Amino acid sequence: MHINWYPGHMKKTKELIQENLKLVDVVIELLDARIPMSSRNPQIDELVERKPRVVALNKSDLADPQITRKWVNYFAAQGINAVPVNSMTGEGLDKMIALVEEAAKEKMDALINKGMRKRAVRSMIVGIPNVGKSSIINRLTGKKSAKTGDKPGVTKGKQWVRLRGNIELLDTPGILWPKFENQQVGLKLAFTGAIKDEILDIETIALHLVAYLVREYTNQIKERYKLSEIFLDNLENLERIAKNRGCIFSGGRIDYSRAANLILDEFRSGKIGKITLEKPEDYISTIKA
Structure with missing residues (x-):
């Protein structure tokens, strides 16, 4: 996007x-x-x-x-x-x-x-x-x-x-x-709220965030959303989060918008954990810890 x-x-x-x-x-x-x-x-x-x-x-x-x-x-x-x-x-x-x-x-x-x-x-x-x-x-x-x-x-x-x-x-x-020369920059700004949510596709933004958290902060996202396992399909991970947190319409359909806003809000407030979305190593390989 x-x-x-x-x-x-x-x-x-x-x-x-x-x-x-x-x-x-x-x-x-x-x-x-x-x-x-x-x-x-x-x-x-x-x-x-x-x-x-x-x-x-x-x-x-x-x-x-x-x-x-x-x-x-x-x-x-x-x-x-x-x-x-x-x-x-x-x-x-x-x-x-x-x-x-x-x-x-x-x-x-x-x-x-x-x-x-x-x-x-x-x-x-x-x-x-x-x-x-x-x-x-x-x-x-x-x-x-x-x-x-x-x-x-x-x-x-x-x-x-x-x-x-x-x-x-x-x-x-x-x-x-x-x-934004690199669209990953735009995504990270969207994750953190630097760009107004009103102009974004929140569901797609949340899906990208879930993909990052699953990869880099697996334990935190599993613990926060009571996930017994992580799936290769991140849409399936998002749907499992939605079900576990009650983001469901009558009839059992997933409320993707509600789930997306929940995940973004809880990331931005630190409820998922202390999370950083980029490291110096991503930009220079010889940085000392």
Whole structure:
């Protein structure tokens, strides 16, 4: 299946980032810890150019912790500091702030050496829709400075907010990209909710997710859905899940839509287990654990 989604406001966001980058000392790139590579907008490297950058791996509580550690090492090998964070509990955010201050130190010292007054570190947070930017801002400010929602596209415009410490942050709406070169990227974004469910074939998306979970997290899916065995036909696996969870119409017909939404909801909420959909080894073979 082919997934493409590039609403007009995302084009405006790209322009917004380009226009305001000169005001920023450090860029915070917010990624989904379950899909760190697929949730990276390939345009961001071009947009932020040589600005110092900190990667925050959000929703780390939902991701496989062993694989998250590998991703931290992956980014470190590229000279980028990465930190797992949880926007719901605030875990990891103090370290993220410390890394932002560290990344800006050279710039701040240079300003002081020129005789200028010390000012707040200016940062910009960028990321795809529904990755948790607004939740992190609210956690850092201790108040609802940014709108939040469980669907992509809630943040609409530009706003500066003061974070704890001496940091100001420019929030930007989520930005996807015009075309997914690899449709597997589109599927992973659909699995995690970065693309609106309303424009997707949910039943097909759920079937692809079941196929991945059966292959990579067999024990977790068997335990969650009380599967005594795994079938080679993933449609049969999905139907067995539907029957075990009561997703049945009168007369015994499978309610595929209800089963699909159940599986996606339980994956996204972590009820199936701590699951990561891609590994650094998929992109580089010599990464150290």
